[in-house]
Amino acid sequence: MLNKKIKWEAQNILLKTIYEDKYILVINKDVNLVVHPDINTNKNKKNTVFNGLLYYFPYLRDLPRAGIIHRLDKNTTGLMIIAKTMFVYFSLKRELKKHNIIREYEAIVHGTISQNNIINQPIKRLYKKNNIRMIISNDGKKAVTKYFVKNIFEKHTHLRIRLETGRTHQIRVHLLHINHNIIGDPIYKKNMNNNNFYNKIFKQIIQRQALHACYLKFIHPIYNIPIKLYSPLPNDIYKLLDFLEQNKILNKKY
16 A cells, blocks of 8 residues: 555646546556556655546545556556546456456567466565565465467567466566566566677667567456457567568467
8 A cells, every 4th residue: 555644746647548437447558657656665756657547537546556456567568457446446456366357468588489388486576775676486476477479580589478467577587587588678687698689779679678568358347348458569569579570580470
């Protein structure tokens, strides 16, 4: 729960609406946008999705986290659900905990992956110089990530990913664990000196991790109907794929 003693500022921040009714809002989060202030240190008190929600929907100040059901990392783009009432908030949080909200992503990773698989490795939070880093650890929390191969290039792979759990940085940590870290990830990365040619070009195309929350499916807690939403890849990831497609040696589509 965010600190209620702090007078959180409402700000006119552009939030791209994908779906909206009286009870639910789904936005397509932009790059370089923090979702909410840090719970423990109250960093990022301004210029977050949270501040924007307070501007457009002042009554969300009375909901936990202004109704935000799940978060995305600052430089991960894509779909996010926000509840507009307390009942809907707790209903969706319950469905999220029961894994009934389907969340899928697309990512471009280093290295070639030839088949679909599941990563089942517990994740633990590690505090390091006021920054949070997640690590694989036997005493961590259960974390399960499914990935599906979309395209294989010479030295990189385009994946579709489905979260079975929702740990902080889960996809990024899990992909690093199997030695296929996401292109552009500034934290969860290995020494990629052997790919200097690619890395120099990648930095010109994309200045963040190539990870996008592309698909959501859930049952509306009030109308009891399935909601299915898709967000196409943003320009930087699309341009990255275009570059890999034009310079491919091996490409398989499933």
